[in-house]
Amino acid sequence: MRLKATVAYDGSAFVGWQKQPNGNSVQTEIEKAVSLINKEKTRVFGSGRTDAGVHGLGQVFHFDSPFEIQGKAWIKALNSMLPLTIRIVDVEPVDDSFHARYSAKTKTYEYRVNNGEYDLFKREYECYYPEKLDLGKIEEACQRFLGEHDFTSFNATKLEVIENQVRTIYRFDFEVIDNHIIFTICGSGFLKYMVRMMIATCLKCGTGKIKPEKITEMLEAKDKDVMQYNIEPNGLYLKKVNY
Known part of the structure; x- marks a missing residue:
C-alpha cells in the first residue's frame, strides 16, 4: 500500500532533505526508520528538496509498504525511531498513483x-x-x-x-x-x-x-x-x- 506522510523537522541539524554524501539528511533518517518497519530497504519520495538549514513545518513524502498498518501506528512507530529533530505529524493511505512531488499543486x-x-x-x-x-x-x-x-x-x-x-x-x-x-x-x-x-x-x-x-x-x-x-x-x- 502507498502512504502519504507529513513531517516537521529542524533543518539546522541536517545537510538538507535529500541524501548527501557529505552529511546526514532528513531523507536518510526517515528511510532508515521506514526500512526497519517494512523489514526491507524502502525509499521515500519527498515533495521537493529543502537546503541545509531550511526547516520543515509541513513537508510531505510518500512510500510503499507491504503491511496494512494504520496511520496512527505509523506515526507512533516512526517517531519512536527518529531523532527528536524530526517528527512525523500525519500518515494516511493514498492511491497508488499518488506522488509526493508530481501530484503537488x-x-x-x-x-x-x-x-x-x-x-x-x-x-x-x-x-x-x-x-x-x-x-x-x-x-x-x-x-x-x-x-x-x-x-x-x-x-x-x-x-x-x-x-x-x-x-x-x-x-x-x-x-x-x-x-x-x-x-x-x-x-x-x-x-x-x-x-x-x-x-x-x-x-x-x-x-x-x-x-x-x-x-x-x-x-x-x-x-x-x-x-x-x-x-x-x-x-x-x-x-x-x-x-
Whole structure:
C-alpha cells in the first residue's frame, strides 16, 4: 500500500532533505526508520528538496509498504525511531498513483525576519536583519512577483537541468509581529534558491537600495547574471504542500 506522510523537522541539524554524501539528511533518517518497519530497504519520495538549514513545518513524502498498518501506528512507530529533530505529524493511505512531488499543486513557504534585537537562541530559526525598512516598499515589491513569470533571473539551477523556468505566484505577503516580519509565499513550484532570492530582493527594496520596479526588469531580463541578492536559509520554512 502507498502512504502519504507529513513531517516537521529542524533543518539546522541536517545537510538538507535529500541524501548527501557529505552529511546526514532528513531523507536518510526517515528511510532508515521506514526500512526497519517494512523489514526491507524502502525509499521515500519527498515533495521537493529543502537546503541545509531550511526547516520543515509541513513537508510531505510518500512510500510503499507491504503491511496494512494504520496511520496512527505509523506515526507512533516512526517517531519512536527518529531523532527528536524530526517528527512525523500525519500518515494516511493514498492511491497508488499518488506522488509526493508530481501530484503537488502548490507549495507554501514562510520566511521569518528579525528586524529588532538580535536573539542568540533563535539564530538558527530566523534571519537577523537590523537595517531600517520601509514596509510600504516591501509590500510593493512583493506585489511585483504575483502571477505567472519566467523566473530564470531568480534561479540558481543550471538552465540545462530545468528547461522550464515559468512559475506562478499566487500569494506573497507579510505580517509584522513585535519587530518580526513573517513572509508567506505560495506558488505552483519553486526553483533553487528562488524563495530566498525573492525575499532578499524585497528586503533590499525596503532599505531603499533598489526600487520595486526593478523587480519587473529583473524578471523580464530572464538572465541569471542580473541577480545579486540571496539570504540565509535559517529563516525559511516549508509550511504546506497542497494536492
